[in-house]
Amino acid sequence: MSLNPSPSVAAPAGARSAAAKRLLSWLRQLLVLAIPFALFGLFLLAYGVDPLELYGSMLVSTFGDLYGFGEVLLKATPFVLTGLAAALPAKAGLVNVGGEGQLAVGALFAAWFGVFYLGGLPAWIGIPAMLLAGALGGALWGLAIALLKVKGRLNETITSVLLNYVAVFLVGFFVHGPLKDPESFNWPFSPEIAPTLRLPIFDGTRLHVGFVIAAAIAAIVWFVLARTRLGYRIRVLGSNRLAAERAGMRIGRMYFWVLIAAGAIAGIAGMIEIAGIEGRLRATTGANFGYLGFLAAMMAWNHPLRLLLTAFVLGMISVAGNTLEIGSGLPASAVTILMGLVLFFILGGKRRRG
Amino acid sequence: MERENLLTEPLLSVRGLTKRFGSLTANRSIDLDVRKGSIHAILGENGAGKSTLMKMLYGVYKPDEGSVEIDGRPAELHPPAKARAQGVGMVFQDFRVVPALTVLDNIALAVEKGWGLRRRQLRRRIVDVSAKYGLAVDPDASVWELDLGQRQRLEIVKVLLMPGTRIIIFDEPTSVLVPQEVGAFLDMLRRLREDGYGILLITHKINEVLAVADEATVLRSGEIVFRAGQGEELAGERLIAAMMGDKTLKAVSRTAGGPDEAPAAMAVRGASIRGDHGELALEAFDLDLPAGRITGVAGISGSGQRELAEALFGLRPLASGTLEIGGKPMKPGVRSFIEAGVTLVSEDPVKESVVPGFTILEHMALDGYPLYPKGLGVDWSRLRAELTASPEAAALSVAAPDRRAETLSGGNIQRMVLARALIRRPGILIVSYPSRGLDIGTAYTVQRQLLEAAAQGAAVLLLSEDLDELFKLSDRLVVLAGKRLLGPYRPEEIDQAGIGRLMLKGESA
Numbered sequence: 001m002s003l004n005p006s007p008s009v010a011a012p013a014g015a016r017s018a019a020a021k022r023l024l025s026w027l028r029q030l031l032v033l034a035i036p037f038a039l040f041g042l043f044l045l046a047y048g049v050d051p052l053e054l055y056g057s058m059l060v061s062t063f064g065d066l067y068g069f070g071e072v073l074l075k076a077t078p079f080v081l082t083g084l085a086a087a088l089p090a091k092a093g094l095v096n097v098g099g100e101g102q103l104a105v106g107a108l109f110a111a112w113f114g115v116f117y118l119g120g121l122p123a124w125i126g127i128p129a130m131l132l133a134g135a136l137g138g139a140l141w142g143l144a145i146a147l148l149k150v151k152g153r154l155n156e157t158i159t160s161v162l163l164n165y166v167a168v169f170l171v172g173f174f175v176h177g178p179l180k181d182p183e184s185f186n187w188p189f190s191p192e193i194a195p196t197l198r199l200p201i202f203d204g205t206r207l208h209v210g211f212v213i214a215a216a217i218a219a220i221v222w223f224v225l226a227r228t229r230l231g232y233r234i235r236v237l238g239s240n241r242l243a244a245e246r247a248g249m250r251i252g253r254m255y256f257w258v259l260i261a262a263g264a265i266a267g268i269a270g271m272i273e274i275a276g277i278e279g280r281l282r283a284t285t286g287a288n289f290g291y292l293g294f295l296a297a298m299m300a301w302n303h304p305l306r307l308l309l310t311a312f313v314l315g316m317i318s319v320a321g322n323t324l325e326i327g328s329g330l331p332a333s334a335v336t337i338l339m340g341l342v343l344f345f346i347l348g349g350k351r352r353r354g
Numbered sequence: 355m356e357r358e359n360l361l362t363e364p365l366l367s368v369r370g371l372t373k374r375f376g377s378l379t380a381n382r383s384i385d386l387d388v389r390k391g392s393i394h395a396i397l398g399e400n401g402a403g404k405s406t407l408m409k410m411l412y413g414v415y416k417p418d419e420g421s422v423e424i425d426g427r428p429a430e431l432h433p434p435a436k437a438r439a440q441g442v443g444m445v446f447q448d449f450r451v452v453p454a455l456t457v458l459d460n461i462a463l464a465v466e467k468g469w470g471l472r473r474r475q476l477r478r479r480i481v482d483v484s485a486k487y488g489l490a491v492d493p494d495a496s497v498w499e500l501d502l503g504q505r506q507r508l509e510i511v512k513v514l515l516m517p518g519t520r521i522i523i524f525d526e527p528t529s530v531l532v533p534q535e536v537g538a539f540l541d542m543l544r545r546l547r548e549d550g551y552g553i554l555l556i557t558h559k560i561n562e563v564l565a566v567a568d569e570a571t572v573l574r575s576g577e578i579v580f581r582a583g584q585g586e587e588l589a590g591e592r593l594i595a596a597m598m599g600d601k602t603l604k605a606v607s608r609t610a611g612g613p614d615e616a617p618a619a620m621a622v623r624g625a626s627i628r629g630d631h632g633e634l635a636l637e638a639f640d641l642d643l644p645a646g647r648i649t650g651v652a653g654i655s656g657s658g659q660r661e662l663a664e665a666l667f668g669l670r671p672l673a674s675g676t677l678e679i680g681g682k683p684m685k686p687g688v689r690s691f692i693e694a695g696v697t698l699v700s701e702d703p704v705k706e707s708v709v710p711g712f713t714i715l716e717h718m719a720l721d722g723y724p725l726y727p728k729g730l731g732v733d734w735s736r737l738r739a740e741l742t743a744s745p746e747a748a749a750l751s752v753a754a755p756d757r758r759a760e761t762l763s764g765g766n767i768q769r770m771v772l773a774r775a776l777i778r779r780p781g782i783l784i785v786s787y788p789s790r791g792l793d794i795g796t797a798y799t800v801q802r803q804l805l806e807a808a809a810q811g812a813a814v815l816l817l818s819e820d821l822d823e824l825f826k827l828s829d830r831l832v833v834l835a836g837k838r839l840l841g842p843y844r845p846e847e848i849d850q851a852g853i854g855r856l857m858l859k860g861e862s863a
Contacts, residue, residue, distance in 0.1 A: 228730040236720060239709040245669065246698060246706060247720040248689040 032349035036341035043337060049328040057327070058320040068319070070205025074277070076308075076315030078103065078286060080214040081269035082293025083311055084221050085138075085262040087302040089156075091225055092258045093238035098145055098160030099266040100290025101167030102138040106267025108171050109137025110274045111281035112179060114193035123196045130197055131213075131271050138267015139260050141167060146259035150252045156259065164290065172283045179281060190281040199276040210272035215308060217265060222304035234258065266290065292318075295339065299346050314339065363426065364389050365552040366411070366442070366521050371420035373406050380406040382577045383420065387569075388521055388552040393543060394583075395555045395563040397597055398573035399793035404556045407573070408523050411554070412444040413437035441520035443513035445527060449505045453498035457491050457508050465515045476515075483514050487542050501656075502530040510542075521552040528562060529790070534654070540566050558793045560593055572596040594794060616644035619782050619813035620666065620696075625675030627658065627665045634673070635661035639839035641832065643782060643813035648804065649842065650828030651817040652853050657834040659817045660701055663784050666815065667691055667698040679782070692721060695781030699788065701817070703771040708759045714770055715741060715755035722774035746776040749799055765792050776803055783807055786817045801827055821850045833857055 041051030061068040082099035089096040113133035118126045144163055148154040172188070181191040199208035225231035237244040237254055245251060273286045296314050300306035317339055321332035364387035371384040381403045388394050398404045409415045411422075413431040422429050424440050431437040451460050461480060462471055480493045489507040497505065506527065513519055524543075528536050543566050546553060557563060563570055569583030572593060580596030582589075620643040629635040635658040643649055643666075653659060664670040666677070668684065668691035677684050679694045700706040709717065715734065718741055719725050726733035741747055741755055750769040753762055759770060772788060788804065789797035804827060808814050818824050824831060825845050832841035833856040840856055 229725050229727065229732055230730075232716070232719070232725065232732060236709050236712070239711055240706075242706040243709050243720060245688060246667075246700065248692040250689065 029349070032345050033342070036338060036345050039341055040338040043334075044328075044330075047328070047330055049324070049330065054320065054324060054327070057323055058316060061319065061323060062316050066204050067206075070202065070207035071319050072312065072315040073211045074205075074207050074315075075318045076311040077211045077214045077272060077276070078269040078289040079293045079296045079311035079314050080211075080218055080308060081272070082266050082290045083296035083300065083307045084218060084293075084304060085266035085269075085290075086294045086297035087300065087304055087307055088221055088225070088265070089258050089262045090297065090302040091231075091238045092234045092254060093241060094149075094255060094258065095157040096142075096145070096160050096259065096262050097157060097294055098141065098163055098263070098290070099269075099293045100286075100288070101160070101164035102141045102263040102266035103270040103273070103286045103290050104164075104167040104171045105141040106134040106138035106270030107274050107281055107285045108174055108179075108270070109140075109267065110134035110271035111190045111193065112174075114197050114274065115179070115191050118197060119194040121196070123200075126194070126197050127199065127275065130193075130275055131268060134267045134269075134271025134274070135264040136267065138270060139264040141267070142260045142263020145263070146256045149259065150256045156255075168283075168287075171281065171285070175281055175283050181280070188283055192280045193274065197275055198279065199272065206277075208272075208276040210276040213268070213272065217268065218304045218308055221265075225304065266293075269293075292339075295343055299343060313342070317342075364423075365425065367423045367426075368411070369421050369423075371407070371410060371417045371422075373410055373415055374418050380576050381410070381417075384573075384578060386571060386578075388554050389568075390520075390552055391547050391550045392568040393547055393553045393555055393566050395557060395567035395570040396573060397558060397560070397563060397570060397593060399558065399597055399795060402573040402597075403576040404573055405525065406576075408444070408525055408554070408556055411437070412442055412523060438516060439518070441518045442523065443516055443519040443521065444523040445506065445509050445513055445525065447525045447527075447529065449509050451497050451505060451508060454496070456494055456496050457500075457511075458493040460497055460508060461493075461512050461515060464512050465517075479515055480511060483511050487514070487545050488538060489542065503535045506530055519551075521554065522546065523554045523556070525556050526558075527555070528557065528559060536562070558597070560794070563593065597793065597795075616646050618642035619645040619680065621678045621681075622666070622672075623676050623678075625665070625677065626673040627661045627670060628673045629658075629661055634837060636834070636839060637837045638675070641839060642842075643815055644830075645781070645813045646808055646811050647829040648808050648814040648816055648827050650824040650831045650845075651815065651834060652821065652824055652831060652857055653834030654857050657857075658837065658839075659786065659834060662834065662839075663698060663701070663786050663815070663817060666782075666784055667696055669698075697721065697775045697778050697780035697783050699771055699775045699783075699785040701786035701790075703767050704764060707771050708767055710760045711758065713756050713758055714753060714762075717759050717770060718755075718774055718777070720774070722777050741777075744773070744777055746803065747773045749803060750796065765796065768792055769796065772800055772803070776807060779807075779810070780812055782813045782815070784815045784817075787819060788816070789818075789820065789823060797823075821853060824853075825850060 037055065041055075044051040044054060062072050063069060082103055085099040085102060086096050110130050110133050114130050118129050121129065141163060145156050145160050148159045149156045175188040175190055179190040181187070181189055183191070199210055201208050225234060233244070233249055234254065236247065237249060237251060241251065269289065270286055273289075274281060278285055292314055293311070296307055296310045299310040299313075317335050321335040324330050324334060325332040366388040368384060368386050371381055371386075372379065373381040384407055386394075386407075396404050396407065406415065410417050411431065413434040413436055416432040422431055429440055431440070431442065452463065455463070458473065458477060458480065462473075462476055466472070466476065477493050480491070483489065484491055484507075487510075489511050491504060491507045491511060495504075497508065500508065513522055528539060531539055540562060543553060543555070555563070555567060567583065570581070570593060571578055572580035574597065580593070582592070622639070622641040624638055624640065625636070626634055626638055627636045651659060651662065661670060665672055668686060668688045671686050679691075679696070684690060684694065707717070709720070715738055719732065719737060723737050723740060726736045738755055750773045752769050752773045753766050759767060762770065768788075768790065769792075772785070775783060775785065783804075785804065788800045792800065801823065804814055804816065816824065816827060828845055830842035831845055831848070831853060832839055832843070833853060834840075835857055843853070
């Protein structure tokens with residue numbers, strides 16, 4: 001945006017004040033992001049850690065070399081997908097906190113199909129098939145929430161949270177039982193999937209193509225919401241259910257399919273964890289990624305493209321946790337304080353504007 | 355002028371008050387006096403700047419130019435705490451009350467200062483003020499239980515109990531009242547006047563102004579275009595003319611429909627409808643909506659109007675009975691009703707029709723224009739072209755297509771919703787309170803459009819609380835009273851008093 005000084009502009013004063021307003025709001029958004037880092041800095045000082053040094057090393061390790069940048073993207077990948085699993089339903093007026101469970105069941109399905117059925121296939125067909133298996137698992141978990149919502153009239157926020165626990169225990173059951181690796185010396189994890197099913201990796205990093213898949217899905221979700229007739233209907237429903245009802249929309253059906261789509265997207269995140277990083281299913285695969293994705297979605301105000309950015313920031317903070325642990329002896333989980341502060345201030349910033 | 359001022363010195367006097375919002379001048383050099391023991395009415399169409407002026411007088415907005423004097427001394431009203439300290443109270447259109455608290459607690463919240471809460475004393479003051487001005491409110495009722503009229507009385511009691519209140523601003527006070535309450539409200543205004551309060555009454559209802567006001571000021575496009583009173587006689591026609599400006603007002607009336615019964619577009623037999631809490635709202639009624647006719651529905655508000663409108667639009671299933679459109683029984687669900695050509699203008703469009711964040715153009719694709727496809731998306735440019743060319747939208751002067759609907763005033767939202775309903779050229783049009791919140795000029799336009807829709811063959815069901823409107827437009831009238839649907843009656847064969855008796859007492863009258 002540039003200011004046009006030509007005399008044909010009718011109200012240059014108005015235009016300038018609009019630009020000033022934009023600058024001001026931009027500055028305020030920056031401040032909202034800066035305050036939590038300052039507060040967390042005080043916390044670090046109390047523990048004798050130099051915050052500037054930590055933040056500096058955080059930036060250097062993220063942008064300093066390809067490997068570090070790849071690590072951050074790697075961390076951000078599941079947050080993008082589980083974030084979409086929260087953001088898409090949010091646009092329809094639903095609160096899906098079930099990304100956690102949908103990711104877990106997606107990982108379970110991906111591992112199950114990967115270990116037993118897809119091992120002999122070439123990569124170009126095996127990997128997409130495994131991706132579909134993960135999506136199917138997540139979608140099934142979404143289906144449970146959708147049925148309870150539409151047929152049982154149960155609040156999806158509650159059912160999705162509760163089903164998260166069921167999902168985690170379900171994965172636990174499988175890795176201790178039917179899916180346990182017979183050669184694991186009794187450790188609870190599945191056999192490793194075939195090397196052909198592993199996602200291709202970018203040279204010089206641990207980063208795999210999962211991030212590209214996640215970004216593509218985010219772009220598709222954005223396009224559907226912003227540009228299609230379906231997206232228009234979803235946004236009407238999310239903004240005013242009564243108006244959607246009066247326009248003759250099939251509300252139950254829309255809720256149903258949106259929840260299933262969200263489940264499928266989170267399920268793909270589970271598949272990527274298996275095929276991209278771990279290579280096998282563990283009871284802890286993807287733990288907390290669903291909740292962090294929900295956080296990323298809230299920080300992005302459920303905007304699919306902004307979500308890419310907030311997921312990246314959360315990825316950076318997660319990686320910084322490791323730096324913190326190595327450098328200062330504070331536990332890596334100390335950065336969850338920072339995440340909490342960031343969320344708190346972003347929500348507070350919105351409050352004042354609204 | 356000199357002599358008048360000697361008679362009653364103004365309590366509040368403003369000169370040259372101007373308020374701009376960006377490039378829009380909402381108020382331009384307004385001069386206004388509010389005198390002790392007198393009622394000053396401010397009239398104007400929607401968007402004339404009435405609300406802006408009131409908000410400046412109550413200190414919500416700071417004027418860009420102009421001066422304010424109270425008792426002849428310069429005064430500052432912004433922020434509202436200052437206005438209140440100088441005796442200016444305001445009764446808002448949307449009440450500022452806490453639904454979970456009782457009446458007493460709500461008043462305490464506004465009136466009591468310091469830490470202690472002297473309930474007994476406050477209760478006595480509430481009872482005293484209520485009795486004195488006929489403002490029946492129960493101090494121990496929770497506010498969520500109260501209807502709009504009771505909430506308004508609470509609001510007025512609150513303002514009266516605030517220490518030092520001398521000037522009271524009423525913002526469209528009668529818009530929330532049922533017709534039966536309006537008379538009592540106007541009586542209360544007269545009593546306040548006798549007790550020396552200076553009253554500023556914002557309204558667009560001419561009859562009320564003629565009934566109580568001592569002075570009237572008419573605003574148009576943010577400027578004062580007419581003043582009357584202080585000795586002069588207030589004349590209705592002159593006020594209307596001043597409000598409307600050079601627009602010519604053609605009063606609306608239908609060309610009497612012949613006695614021939616047109617075929618029923620919609621036929622309801624033996625139907626019962628339940629309310630929100632499962633109680634029967636209407637019992638065992640028959641209703642025909644003939645094509646090309648307007649069927650008016652009269653009734654005290656809350657007699658089942660909303661339930662009836664929603665049931666005939668498929669939003670609310672019939673508890674029993676049958677509903678046929680064009681001779682075919684209807685499947686339940688809004689969608690099949692829309693496909694059968696039914697359109698509803700709901701009684702609360704702000705709540706039920708406005709989608710926050712969406713523009714007027716986007717609203718037009720919700721049960722108005724079809725969602726013209728363009729690839730996977732919507733052909734918004736085609737929609738825009740059709741909306742721009744639409745005679746309905748032009749006649750109702752719908753605001754610009756790119757404005758976000760939640761920023762519009764209630765009147766503008768009403769225009770948008772009505773235009774959308776008419777644009778669809780529905781076979782059956784159910785319209786609730788079409789002229790609520792509209793100024794006279796727009797209300798006439800809406801009424802003409804309804805007659806036009808009927809002339810083109812639509813079956814119109816008109817729910818209204820305005821008997822004049824019902825008699826002017828309806829070919830047949832039904833009355834809702836005591837869970838029954840009475841009629842139809844021919845407007846030629848029954849008068850307003852007759853309908854009024856039916857509304858109050860049902861058929862036994």
